[in-house]
Amino acid sequence: MPRSLRLSFPDAIAALEAVGEPTRLRLIALLSEAELTVTELTAILGQSQPRVSRHLKLLVDAGLVDRHREGAWAFFRRSERGAYGRLAQDILETIDLSGAELAADRRRLGEVRAERAQAAEQYFARHAAEWDRIRTLHVPDSRVEAAMLAMVGERRIEALLDIGTGTGRMLELLAPKAARATGIDASPAMLAVARANLERAGLRNVQLRQGDVYALNPGETGFSLIIIHQVLHFLDDPARAVREAARLLAPGGRLLIVDLAPHAVERLRSEFAHRRLGFSREEIAGFLDDAGLDPVASEALSPLAGEGDVLTVALWMGRDRRRQTDAPFLSQTSEVA
Ligand SMILES: C[S@@+](CC[C@H](N)C(=O)[O-])C[C@H]1O[C@@H](n2cnc3c(N)ncnc32)[C@H](O)[C@@H]1O
Incomplete structure (x- = not known):
């Protein structure tokens, strides 16, 4: 395996410590399904925003989650590249994701996605006439x-x-x-x-x-x-x-x-x-x-x-x-x- 796909011993300990906590493991599972904001994650997990932000920061610092800003919003997504991406994927593939807590998270994620799609469609509806006209x-x-x-x-x-x-x-x-x-x-x-x-x-x-x-x-x-x-x-x-x-x-x-x-x-x-x-x-x-x-x-x-x-x-x-x-x-x- 290429060296770039291996973590050093201290980095591996830090990453495993970061993910070895219930909320953070739930976050990793959710962020594998979709790119999400803190507000959306707060709604899904039912925890306070500062708490969710603190967990996210730990995961970002440990290399398991990527964060990017888009205007006033920040989006989070499970790291997909290199050794951290592989580690996160291996962990998820090893876990039974059908357990009650993770299944409830996925259900709430579905609701958040539906709301998001509806808001986007309303925007699109306001501009669709213009776009159809130019086509x-x-x-x-x-x-x-x-x-x-x-x-x-x-x-x-x-x-x-x-x-x-x-x-x-x-x-x-x-x-x-x-x-x-x-x-x-x-x-x-x-x-x-x-x-x-x-x-x-x-x-x-x-x-x-x-x-x-x-x-x-x-x-x-x-x-x-x-x-x-x-x-x-x-x-x-x-x-x-x-x-x-x-x-x-x-x-x-x-x-x-x-x-x-x-x-x-x-x-x-x-x-x-x-x-x-x-x-x-x-x-x-x-x-x-x-x-x-x-x-x-x-x-x-x-x-x-x-x-x-x-x-x-x-x-x-x-x-x-x-x-x-x-x-x-x-x-x-x-x-x-
Ligand atoms: C006519 S749309 C074309 C969208 C897409 N490429 C397509 O064909 O379906 C032009 C897009 O360019 C984006 N755009 C215009 N100026 C830009 C800029 N300076 N930087 C980034 N995006 C820009 C607009 O926001 C808009 O979404």
Whole structure:
């Protein structure tokens, strides 16, 4: 077993001590099911907030739980990587989770999730009309998504990042092909909708983070595939966003940009907050080049007969120029050749 999957003796004692307490073991079990806030955990466990926070801090300090802030909220999730992730998983797999206390926790977790989904749906309902309206302006999503899947290819994606994930649609489409996936968006409201959608889709390998496209900090680099779908036209500096994305790619990793081709529908600015009226092939090629990526594929989806006078959507794929040094290992697991 690799050394990175082993804990030192003192670290193992600290981790086992942290988990060796009823509330903390319940927390580990709950945080394996979902990413949760202190408020949600307090409601599920029926304990005071300071108490729950104290237990969470011990688990975070021991490396068994990851914490990340999203605006005023902090989300907690069971650590899934490295030796701590393995230890937490081994402990859970060894325990009979059908006991009364843990089963009651899971039932209350179900109620919390249902409330969360309802709140997100209400938000979505308020904005759905707008989104449906914009969809009717370009070629059908089904064509765009089929073209994206074809361009991404069959190989397994080791680490996927979706920048400006919105309601998480791209993660729903591509996370099933990925070992792990992360979605980033500036809007907590959008992320709330995404969280509900991804839970409904049963995608457990996805993390969502609040973040800005110009200051990405998803806690790691080395993504094998990054998606920027219908986001660049909102931005005042799309080239910078592409450079920032490229910085997070693994050597040989790929960036797939999907956006509108150049158009003249000025009202997209006034009605939908677009800054840019689409992008030409040359402009995107320049962005990719500046970011150290080679253009490797592109496709323009113009309207077909019967689709009406709708806007063309284009796909552009760039690949990181650095050579992979660990190709023989990665070729078994990653989609990067
Ligand atoms: C039209 S939505 C596209 C969502 C998603 N990619 C999709 O296609 O379903 C654009 C998203 O970009 C996000 N966004 C806009 N500017 C951003 C920024 N500076 N940093 C992060 N996200 C941003 C918005 O919050 C919104 O969710």
